[in-house]
Amino acid sequence: MTSRGIVIVGAGQSAAVAAHALREHGYSGRITMLGRERHRPYERPPLSKAVLVAADGPQLDVLTDESWARSKIDLLSGSDAVALDLVQQHVRLADGQVLEYEICLLATGGEAVTLASVPAGRPGVHYIRTLDDARRLRAALQGTPQVAILGGGFLGLEIANSALSVGASVTVLERATALLDRFVPPEASAWLESRMQAAGATLLLGASCSGVHSLPAGRSRLSTSTGDLEVDEVVVAVGLSPNDALARDAGLQIAAGGGILIDPSCRTSNAHVFACGDCTSQRRPGQAAPTRLESWQNANEQGRTAAAAMLGLPLPAPVVPWFWTDQGKHNIQMLGLPASDLEYVRRGDPANDKALWIGHRGSVPLHGVAINAGADLRAVRPLFERGRPVQLEDFQLDATNLRAWAKQMQPDVAITA
Numbered sequence: 001m002t003s004r005g006i007v008i009v010g011a012g013q014s015a016a017v018a019a020h021a022l023r024e025h026g027y028s029g030r031i032t033m034l035g036r037e038r039h040r041p042y043e044r045p046p047l048s049k050a051v052l053v054a055a056d057g058p059q060l061d062v063l064t065d066e067s068w069a070r071s072k073i074d075l076l077s078g079s080d081a082v083a084l085d086l087v088q089q090h091v092r093l094a095d096g097q098v099l100e101y102e103i104c105l106l107a108t109g110g111e112a113v114t115l116a117s118v119p120a121g122r123p124g125v126h127y128i129r130t131l132d133d134a135r136r137l138r139a140a141l142q143g144t145p146q147v148a149i150l151g152g153g154f155l156g157l158e159i160a161n162s163a164l165s166v167g168a169s170v171t172v173l174e175r176a177t178a179l180l181d182r183f184v185p186p187e188a189s190a191w192l193e194s195r196m197q198a199a200g201a202t203l204l205l206g207a208s209c210s211g212v213h214s215l216p217a218g219r220s221r222l223s224t225s226t227g228d229l230e231v232d233e234v235v236v237a238v239g240l241s242p243n244d245a246l247a248r249d250a251g252l253q254i255a256a257g258g259g260i261l262i263d264p265s266c267r268t269s270n271a272h273v274f275a276c277g278d279c280t281s282q283r284r285p286g287q288a289a290p291t292r293l294e295s296w297q298n299a300n301e302q303g304r305t306a307a308a309a310m311l312g313l314p315l316p317a318p319v320v321p322w323f324w325t326d327q328g329k330h331n332i333q334m335l336g337l338p339a340s341d342l343e344y345v346r347r348g349d350p351a352n353d354k355a356l357w358i359g360h361r362g363s364v365p366l367h368g369v370a371i372n373a374g375a376d377l378r379a380v381r382p383l384f385e386r387g388r389p390v391q392l393e394d395f396q397l398d399a400t401n402l403r404a405w406a407k408q409m410q411p412d413v414a415i416t417a
């Protein structure tokens with residue numbers, strides 16, 4: 001590799017993990033990282049959880065001070081990359097600076113999808129993607145305000161739970177008629193609905209918002225399909241849009257549903273440009289269409305894969321997608337990917353706040369959903385990795401030792417439990 005080195009655009013989770021992995025692999029060339037935000041790379045999951053609840057929230061840095069120092073990254077924070085030139089192999093910054101690269105890694109993440117009817121920047125309106133967004137919302141949650149949350153997805157519900165825990169009164173508007181219905185089986189959705197209501201949230205399902213009007217004292221009136229709603233704060237959490245404009249404008253291939261198209265090694269349609277994290281859509285073996293994953297695990301895994309691929313090293317083994325969300329005191333984890341044609345079998349009882357579902361096609365486990373049952377999900381993980389049919393009858397019995405059952409289902413593994 002020449003002295004131009006590696007330029008990483010974006011300074012978030014995936015960028016930091018990739019840079020660290022490059023050094024772990026022995027790369028000694030220059031690593032320049034550009035970040036629009038004025039922070040060292042930080043973890044976003046706490047932004048909708050602990051950061052909203054307490055001023056002295058958790059430590060957020062992706063890399064410890066020691067790892068950061070050892071990684072010797074030239075961080076240009078507060079720098080916006082505005083153009084990528086694939087022929088000259090350089091990145092242009094908003095201030096006119098030009099950075100030449102041997103290899104470029106795009107790790108630009110995504111932006112909160114905005115609703116035209118509820119514009120960002122309006123007083124009392126919040127979109128949560130950055131630490132600064134979360135700090136503003138935390139300040140606004142002081143003094144037990146009335147809060148409307150538009151969007152009852154994972155993020156909206158996490159914010160709802162955090163707001164409830166600091167004494168806000170919360171109404172969640174969700175366009176679908178069931179919570180998280182694209183991601184969890186109906187029983188899990190019904191359980192979540194009942195727990196949100198028990199925590200004090202008002203849920204307006206099958207509802208949408210057509211506009212927001214300012215009222216005196218900074219309050220807002222929302223026009224919704226179920227009538228007007230007056231609140232102090234409005235939080236919009238209706239999805240993520242991948243930051244793929246830089247790549248698109250440069251002529252890199254973009255997936256049909258958005259996201260920089262990458263192969264299993266995180267390489268884009270240009271041999272010198274890789275991409276990782278929320279900004280990507282990845283072709284994966286066994287998947288008909290490229291997949292966009294917006295998760296902490298994916299940001300980490302793709303960061304590591306991109307680092308190995310950039311150096312021409314063997315790639316880490318692919319992992320089954322995993323996601324977690326904390327909904328108040330409840331932890332939900334998912335393994336694999338949901339699909340509308342899966343059949344679900346359950347172990348445990350959501351009425352007792354503990355259950356595990358396996359979604360399968362032809363008895364092949366493809367999607368696991370765990371409510372307060374992360375250890376159980378870990379026990380059956382090898383079956384998802386193996387991707388072969390299993391006998392699911394015993395799985396459902398309380399008396400079954402899950403770890404032993406999972407081993408039995410893999411005849412090539414000795415049973416020790």
Ligand SMILES: Cc1cc2nc3c(=O)[nH]c(=O)nc-3n(C[C@H](O)[C@H](O)[C@H](O)COP(=O)(O)OP(=O)(O)OC[C@H]3O[C@@H](n4cnc5c(N)ncnc54)[C@H](O)[C@@H]3O)c2cc1C
Binds near residue numbers: 012013036045046324
């Ligand atoms: C509030 C919140 C809660 C979450 N909770 C969970 C959870 O519970 N579980 C889970 O699995 N995942 C969760 N996630 C998702 C997870 O945090 C993301 O998937 C992960 O942060 C993606 O990392 P990334 O590096 O791809 O993008 P990011 O972390 O978003 O980093 C991208 C960075 O690139 C910068 N950038 C973009 N364009 C440019 C440019 N042109 N020039 C310079 N810089 C640029 C951006 O400003 C940003 O700082 C959550 C996300 C949020 C926002």
